[in-house]
Amino acid sequence: MEIRVLRYFVEIARCGSMSKAAESLHVSQSALSKQMSELEDELGKKLFKRVSRGLLLTDEGMLLRKRAEDILEMVEKTEDEFKELGELKGGDVRIACAESHLISHLAKAAASFREDYPLFRYHLYSGDSEIVLDKLDRGAVDFAIIVEQPDFSKYNYLEIPGEDVWGLLVKSDSDLAKKEKITAQDLVGLELICSRQSIANDIARWCPETVDSLNFSGTMNLNYNASVFVDEGLGCLLTLDKLSDTSEESGLSFIPLYPKLTSKLFLIWRKYQMFTPIAERFLERLEQYLA
DSSP: OHHHHHHHHEEEEEEEHHHHHHHHHSSOOHHHHHHHHHHHHTSSSOOEEEEEEEEEEEEHHHHHHHHHHHHHHHHHHHHHHHHHHHHEEEEEEEEEEEOOOOHHHHHHHHHHHHHTTTTOOOOOOOHHHHHHHHHHHOOOSEEEEESOOOTTTTTEEEEEEEEEEEEEEEESSGGGGGGGGGHHHHHSSSSSEEEEIIIIIHHHHHOOGGGGOOEEEEEEHHHHHHHHHHHTTSSEEEEEESSSSSSSSGGGEEEBBBOOEEEEEEEEEEOOOOOOHHHHHHHHHHHHHOO
């Protein structure tokens, strides 16, 4: 199975059409069709089915697309790493990040770093800890930033200064917005939105005796999208402070939890990880900056 053929396959899946993919790839449609037939023969599975609007992936095709995208991501990262071996003016660093206002420390370190390495490029991927850890474990990123204590047996880490404060994001015209603090009993009977990871870890740690009686009507992994649901009256969001617009114009208010619940932020990387020269220097800068 050739990398070139996997690129062809992913482009056909993206376009949903053999002719559009051929045009995008600058190859003939007949050559592209022949490559896909040979790929199906090699795998012993049909990857596409014809519909009136073009091509759809079969179940086997959807599996191959996921695997192919992972493989191509790793190929791109490996190619970049080899390009950087002899170049110390810059290069690419990939970081998967959980959401936190403490990311500002990373941004300030990156700004300082680029003054010395003007060709430095960064690639940020956002998601919850499950998503960012998956990218780190697969080697798709150099570093991950998580809002929880890392597994010290698997990862090296730097603790980022400061802490995130938990609270409830509500509509400003609600009775809840008049409160100075939110207790576990205040949450009973509300429609709540929270990440699955935080329900199991942070909220369960904060109110172990009440968590099973709470009504989590929605889950999320990115704060902004969930805040839009709050604005539409679909629930209240358990989240970290300083992630949502709570200005007077926004119509949203943030009330901290009581007793106070906080989380720490950690930058982690795999133990025994081999870094490119630019990623190694970036880590050195982070260690200096965060110290």
